[in-house]
Amino acid sequence: MKTLLFYCQHILGIGHLIRSMAIARGLAQDFKVYFVNGGEVIQDFPIPAGIEVINLPAIKTDSNFRELQVPEGFADVDAALVYRRELLLEVCDRIRPTVVMVELFPFGRRRFSPELIPLLERAKDYGAKTICSLRDIVVTKQDQDRHEAKVCKLMNRYFDQLLIHGDPKFLPLDNSFSRVQDLNCEVHYTGYVVPDADRKFAPRTEADPPMILVSVGGGRFGHELLNCVAEASQFLEDKIQHHIQMFTGPFAPEAVFNQLQAIATQCSNLTVQRYTPDLLSYMAKADLSISMAGYNTTLNVLQTGVRAMQLPFTGNDDQEQRLRSTRLERLGMVKVIDPTDLDPILFSLEIIKALGHRPTRQSFCLGGVEITVLRVKALVEQEILV
Structure with a gap:
């Protein structure tokens, strides 16, 4: 069986990891997949059968997305990258990949160039095809022209294919990267990556509160949203019948989790947990989703058609989530939360209002996993035919 090395570096949230693992799961039907995780290991995160996970010493960032944090046992980030580079090269030598797939780089994660460029060069020595896996929106930079020039140079030197995991009818990559036409590699849209695109949801019953x-x-991040909803739950307790199921996320600080748990013990309508590997099941049964506006959560909203209120992350001047959620709000599909709305009493009223709203339904291409697999196989088979 052909081998595929998939590199994913998540440094703040878990969206990159969820999307990458969904793609890897699809590819594992045709390739022996080695999944390199450069971020923190998430307890209870499901690993699909047929995938070997290689966890590098984890590099993450602070909650403001401004500085990389040094893994334990290393003097600085550069020392960690040197160590990780040698691990990556050892893996590459061991498996001699047919394909190397790198998530986001070089459109982002260029701080990881010291380990990624040697990996790509070594893989090319073995004749591997190289692919960039990219979400629908990339982060814009202060010096956008210089940034885009560097991206084009790296893409044209090291990559055979760019797969954009979005629907150009909704958000073309050109909205956040103007030089797509200057890329010499294959460029394809795959549609949005949804881990369970064909999943059927059981109808709600009276047993579902x-x-x-x-x-x-x-x-x-997002603690201000969690705190606001927790405090609002006390006001909503005798106003609506709904129970509030809150997930703080696996990386929430202990102090934040404990504070929310303390509030929940005083409220009959609030349950606080850290993490579920199947958020989609909860969303399918919910009357309202209140969340950040990341790629995967937004796709869960689109897939289930649930009413939704979204607070876009804007740390480090990142406009990715705001751009996507604002576009959806214009289509009548979600309500964007402004940070100034996060007053418990006022937000309670917004929740009641949102429960009475019927969202607009729109069709987007959600076949990102299947189309990605087809594109990767076509690239490999094209090389074999040549």
């Missing part, structure tokens, strides 16, 4: 779902992805 009315529920509001609250989530913030990985949990390194």
Whole structure:
């Protein structure tokens, strides 16, 4: 069986990891997949059969997305990258991959160039095809022209294919990267990556109590939203029948989790947990989703058609989530939360209002996993035919 090395570096949330693992799961039907995880290991995160996970010493960032944090046992980030580079090269030598798939780089994660460029060069020595796996929106930079020039140079030197996991009818990559036409490699849209695109949801029954779902992805940020909803739950207790199911995220600080748990003990309508590997099941049964506006959570909203309120993350001037959620709000599909709305009493009224709203339904391409697999196989088979 052909081998595929998939590199994923998540440093703040868990969206990159969820999307990458969904793609790896699809590819594992045709390739022996080695999944390199450069971020923190998440307890109870499901690993699909047929995938070997290689955990590098974890590098993450602070909650403001401004500085990389040094893994335990290393003097600095550069020392960690040197160590990780040698591990990556050892893996590459061992498996001699047919394909190397790198998530986000070089559109982002260029700080990881010291380990990634040697990996790509070594893989090329073995004749591997190289692919960039990219979400629908990339982060813009202060010096955007210089940034885009560097991206084009790296893409044209090291990559055979760019797969954009989005729907160009909704958000073309050109909205956040203007030089797509200057890329010399194959460029394809795959549609959005949904881990369970064909999943059927059981109809709600009387045994399912009315529920509001609250989530913030990985949990390194969004604490102000969690606190606001927790405090609002006390006001809502005798106003609506809904139970509030809150997930703080696996990376939420202990102090934040304990504070929310303390509030929950005083409220009959609030349950606080850290993490579920199946947020989609909860969302399918919810009457309202209150969340951040990350890629995967937003796709859960689109897939289930649930009413949704979203608070976009804007740390480090990142406009990715705001751009996507604002576009959906214009289509009548979600309600964007402004940070100034996070007053418990006022927010309670917004929740009641949202429960009475019927969202607009729109069709987007959600076949990202299947189309990605087809594109990767076509690239490999094209090389074999040549």
